[in-house]
Amino acid sequence: MKAVISGAGIAGLSNARFLAGAGWDVVVLERAPARRREGYMMDFFGPGFEAAEALGLIPRLRELAYPIDRVAYIDKRGRARATLSYERFSRMVDGRLLSIMRPDLELALLESLPGDVQLRYSTTIDTLRNNDDGVSLTLSDGTEEEADLLISAEGIHSELRSRIFGPEEDYLRYLGYHTAAFIFHDPALHAETGARFSLTDTIDRQAGIYGLRGGDVAIFTVHRANDRRLPNNPRGELRRRYAQLGWFMPRALEQCPPEVYYDQVAQIIMPQWHSGRVVLAGDAAHAVSLLAGQGASLAVAGAQELARELASAADISTGLDNYEKNWRPRLEVHQQAGRRAASWFVPSNPLWLGVRRLVLRLMAVPGADRFFSGRLVGKTGAKVKP
Template sequence: MKAIVVGAGIAGLATAGDLARAGWDITVLERSDGPRTSGYMMDFFGPGYDAAENMGILPALLACAYPIEEATYLDSAGRVTGKLSFKRFADLVDGRLLSIMRPDLEAVLRQILPPSVRLAYGTALQGVENGPDGVRVAASDGSVVEADLLVGADGIHSAVREAVFGPEVRFIRYLGFHTAAYMFSDPGIAEQVGGRFALTDTKNRQLGLYGLRDNRVAAFLVHRDPSPILPVDRRAALQWEFAGAGWLAPRALARAPEDLYYDVVAQVHLDRWHSGRVVLVGDACQAVSLLAGQGASLAVAGARVLATHLAEASSIPEGCEAYQREWMPVVRDRQETGRRAARWFLPSSNAELVLRRVMLALSGLPVVNRAIGNSLAGKAVPIR
């Protein structure tokens, strides 16, 4: 059996590996020119952690993970106003949590791809013909490839979804925030941030910094915006949004590169994840948003669920249907968590700012800590 996977991100690499190990002939089309080197820090726990263990890649992930101890909120003068212990949260999930940069997770998934997998970088999807017995895929390099299955693993703005299921506007649910991320080198900032996730204690906007190895820093920004339309000049928009945030914000913003990551914070909702010989995985069909904190984890686990059902089913459509039946309820549950988080994620008044500080102080209490942990982790799901 032959499959074309569009997207060499987390979901695409995980799906390509799982299917190739099950004997599929795999070609991956990725529009970027090569593997991503920039990105953001991710908490990786839940079903993806279990899937990674089953795949045997947990030691490799742990080897490049960062030992983050706590999230620390700081005011504009750099004074600590609140703390949240990562260790306590990790304890709630039996220590089965790691913090990893997105390019590092992708690198580990790429390293375990069987040599038979063809990875075509700099090649975007251009067109799809979805027939009853197979797909024909046109790529930007002029080639037309036929396969038994097309997997859309091309992220929240999926071109496969657009071509086969309809326009993006029908499926994207905007949660009211824009987000940005980038990496830069600054020994001074890296030293001040140390081994914690340092965040501005601000209304309607938040800048977070992680100190990485080799004096690098990962910046993560999120701010409220009533409109899902993205600004043309993203760096200028961030300078404007974060003016007056104080502390290390001006220095970190001055380091923002032109090609920084910038997007809406949104979820993807579809009633069906497959049609004929096309199936969607990862953010293309199941984006939960960064507010749910499990998008990458669900991408890795969902890929495994798809591969398992395709191996067991008597036909491709039957395998895709079984995948959707098992995995969609899990995703719906995490999406609900993400939407709930959108209500308290960024304080919008002084009263809410004070309330967050009180909640952070209370998070030291086991009962409150357990409630936060359970709400973030969601129900346990068995992953084969």
Template sequence: MRVLISGGGIAGLTAAYWLHHHGHEPVVVERAPRGQFGGYGIDFFGTGHDIAARMGLIDRLAAHQLPTEDIRYVDARGRLRSRLERRLLEKVIGGPYLALMHARLEEALADAVRGRVEIRHEQRIAAVGQRPDGIDVVFADGAADSFDLLVGADGVHSATRELVFGPESRFARRLGYTMACYPVPDSYGLGPRRIHYSEPGRQVVLYPTDTPGELIALFLHRTADQTAPPRAERRAALRDAFDGMGWITPELLAAAPEDIFVDGLTQIRMPRWHRGRVALIGDACAAMTLTSAQGASMAMAGGYLLAEALHRHDARTAAFRACEARLRPAVTLRQDHARSFARFLVPATRAGLAVQGAVSRIGMRDAFAGLLRRGYGDTTSILGGA
């Protein structure tokens, strides 16, 4: 089958790899220019790690692990309140674990399909028409083409979902937080650790990337309006939201570049992930937000399981249903945990911060590994023998 994949991120590239592996002809369209990867740090374990291992990518990814020995929570003067050691984190995960930059995983996946899969960069879908025996697509540049299936893997703000299933507002579930992030020079003596500093309704996180001398500054704050401001206004909006915050926040804000990534924490919840010859995977149908710590893993699961289902089932509808039935319970569990964990991560009040501090000081010990695991949702792989 000839399959168009809208979106060349983690979900789309994983789907392309496994569709090609099973003898299909995937074609990927991606809005970004070739070689443009971005994003923040991710925790990579469970299902995603298993799929990457089946693709032979683990050694490459392991070479780019973030140099993070522990996670620390500090007060306004930078004094340690509590810490989660990497050793305990690995025990909580209960299996192989990597801390990576999102871009490194995308780069590895892009290289895995290079020369095997056609990828059309700086291209996007403008219109979709379904026939009983195929899909007709018009692209933004006016070109037209036909395929057997269309896979929407174009993220939380999916254009494919908009064209086939309806507006984002029907499926978006706002968590009530906005995040922003950007790289800064390592001039703070951070060392091999990730540091969190919280005040009521807002949090700053700082951690090293795999590029020497570089850190990521990540900002989370509660907000009723999760609409990202225009790019030209983002730096000013971020400084307003975090004005007067302690620790080294003023220095981090002063180092903000003109171009800042900003988005609301939004989950996508849909009653059905497929319609006719169109199926959605990854954040396009099941966004969990960064507070799940499993978005990349579930994106890979969507791409892998969809390709497996199409390989095992003669009828596309049966394949779509089988993939969704396998994946949806795991996604729902992780979405539910992400929603509740967000409230713990960024408490709205000083009383909530006090509770967070007490739980962190007491709970970040080996004896509470099982309890901490619940905070991550289910950390195990959902593949089994698939």
């Protein structure tokens, strides 16, 4: 059996790994010219952690992960107004939680691929014929491919999904926020942040900062935006929205690169994930959004499920049907959790900000932490349990 996978993100590489492990020939196509280095910190736990464990990846992921010890809500001068112990969240999931940069998770998956998996950068699908018994493709490098299965793992804005299932607006559910992330080198700021994940204690917008290896610093932002359309100048928009937040923000904005990651916070909700021999995976199929804090985890676990269903079914069509039937209910729980989290994530007025501060204080009370952490998410996200 042969699979072509479009997209070499977490979903694409996980699918490649699980299918190759089950004996499939695998070709992965990636639009980017090389491995993506930009990204953001993720909580990695839940079903994806278990799937990564099945692949034997946890020791490598632990090497690549970051030892975040606490999450602090900070004021304009950088003073912590409330602090949460990350260790406590880790204990809630029996230590099966990693703070890892997205490119590092991709790296671990990439390193684990068997040598015969082909990974072709700067390559996309030009034309596609989706037959009952396979797909025929012509690729942007002029070559042709025939395969039994085509997996779109192209992320939330998948072009392949639009070609097969129709335009993005039919499936994208906007959750009312824009998000951005960027990395820059600043050893002095790095020394100030230490192993702390700092978040601003602010209304309608929130910025986070954390130190990476080698004196690099990563910034992550989320702000409320009634208009879902992305700005023409994301860097300018970040300046406009965040310059007044104080402490690290003016300095970070000065160092914001032109190619900043900037996108809507949204989910993909589809009535069906496969058509003929094309199936969607990861965010392309079922983005849960950063508010659910488990998109990467679900991308890895979904790949394990798909490979398992394909292996146990009499034919590919039955395997795809079973995959959808069994994976969808588990997945939808996380999408609902993400939508519920939206109102808590960034306080919309001083009253909500006060409520959040109170909740943060209550989190010091044994037992209350488990209840409230589910409503705070973000880098305190280790609670939305599978």
